[in-house]
Amino acid sequence: MYAQKPRARDLGIQFEGITGKYNAITDVKGVSVGHSTIISGNGKNELGKGPIRTGVTAIFPSGKKKKPLYANWYSLNGNGEMTGTTWITESGFLETPIMLTNTFSVGKVRQATLKWMVDSSWSKEDWWWAFPVVAETYDGFLNDIYGFQIQEKNVLEAINNTTTNKVEEGNVGGGTGMMSFGFKGGIGTSSRVLKFPDTTYTVGVLVQSNFGDKRRFRIDGVPIGKELKDTLNPKYKAPPKSRRKNGDGSIIVVVATDVPLLPYQLKRISKRVPIGIGKLGGIGANGSGDIFIAFSTANQEAYIREGKTTVETVSNDWMNDIFDATIQAVEEAIINAMVSAETMEGINGNKVYALPHDKLIELMKKYNRIK
Structure with missing residues (x-):
């Protein structure tokens, strides 16, 4: 087990809504997350040798056997990649x-994910194919990309490390x-519990955050970036062909829920992700890959190869x-x-x-956001 790093609420930052047990995407039953983190070497970059600062994160929506779930996706700005999305659009x-x-x-x-799916007998069908969903953000400022x-x-x-418990955050995967x-x-995550008549649902989110212009950064309306404009600025020489400037970068957001939603409703969910990003100062910059996917763990019998089935929705x-x-x-x-990074x-x-953390707490107190 890893040592839990500080999170935003540990610093006294206030948020709306009720969280699940872990305040993580894994609060949605069946969802598991695992990381592989590679950190080695220091000094001058030698192509193919390092230093290395990168990794892989795996998110399993519903166990490690094939269980297709309703999903949909949305791109705020498309200077990035998420494979497999055209089939999600087509099939739902x-x-x-x-x-x-x-x-x-x-x-x-x-390729490695597909190979694992083959080797692990991902599907019980005699013949099948799949388009693995792989998303990315650019780490070439610190890593031998x-x-x-x-x-x-x-x-x-990453696949073997998946857990349905707490999710490690910050410099991981x-x-x-x-x-x-x-x-x-x-990596960051959070969740919200929703109470409807006679039932309770959960929405969980996981982000791979690599975006944003410091000048625009704010929390709960507090202009953190402007207040810290001369504080701890990155020290780097941008690698060749780097495109990161003026807030360019990328963010991948995965939204999971147990609310029984149809693909068109999940599209609507994924299109609300930019509002959360915008509250912090993200604008979907020209060079940013802002790509989001949402899925529902409900209606697990919806996927059939023949005939008809019955599903529910809200x-x-x-x-x-x-x-x-x-x-x-x-x-x-x-x-x-x-906060965890x-x-x-x-x-x-x-x-x-x-x-x-100390300056963040000081600023939140200055603007009367925390006592």
């Missing part, structure tokens, strides 16, 4: 795990080398509460990623600092 189903990694490792992770460091063993490690709003970013009049929960969880997950030095001595 997510049929594979969701894997997160760095920009140049999408192919390797996709041009060295293609992710290997099959790292993908298998696919988020190892990421930065957000000028500070260290990475009224569209209930959607507002689900929208609200999604927005709240996205906002908190991003802040959790930053630690200062990291990578290639060529490039250094990205953690969001300073």
Whole structure:
């Protein structure tokens, strides 16, 4: 077990909504998350040798056997990649795990995931195919990204490490080398519990956060970025062909819920993710890959090969509460990623600092957000 890192609520930051047990995407029953984190070497970047600051994160929506679930996705700005989405649009189903990694490792992770699916007898069918969902953000400011460091063993490690309990955040898995709003970013998660007549549902979110312009960064309306504009700015020489400037970067957001939703409703959920991002100062910058996917663990018998089946869904009049929960969880997950992240030095001595907890608390008190 890992040591739980500080999270936003541990600093006294206030959020709306009721969280689940872990305040994580794993509060949605059946969802599991695992990481493989690769940190090695220091100093000058030697192509193919390091330093290495990268990894893989695996998200299993419903166990490690094929169990297609209703899903849909949305891109706020498409300077990024999430494989398998065209079939999700066409079929309405997510049929594979969701894997997160760095920009140049999408192919390797996709291939290794597919190989694992074959070797593990993912499907009981005699003949099947699948389009693994793999999403990315760019970690080339700290990592030897041009060295293609992710290997099959790292993908298998992430898959084998999956748990339905607490989720490690910050400099882990696919988020190892990421930065957000000028500070260290990475993996973050949060959840919200919704109470409807005669039933309770959960919405869980996981982010791989690597986006944002420091000047725009705010929490609960407090202009954190402006207040800290001269504090702990990243020290790096951008690698060749780098496109990161003026808030460019990327963020991948995965939304899970046990609310029985149809694909068109899940599309609506994924389109609310940008509101949570916008509350913190994200604008979907020109060079940013802001791509989101939402799935429901309900209606697990909806996927059939022949005949007809019966599914259930909730009224569209209930959607507002689900929208609200999604927005709240996205906002908190991003802040959790930053609060949990630690200062990291990578290639060529490039250094990205953690969001300073003491100064953050001081500012939130200054603006009367916490006592």
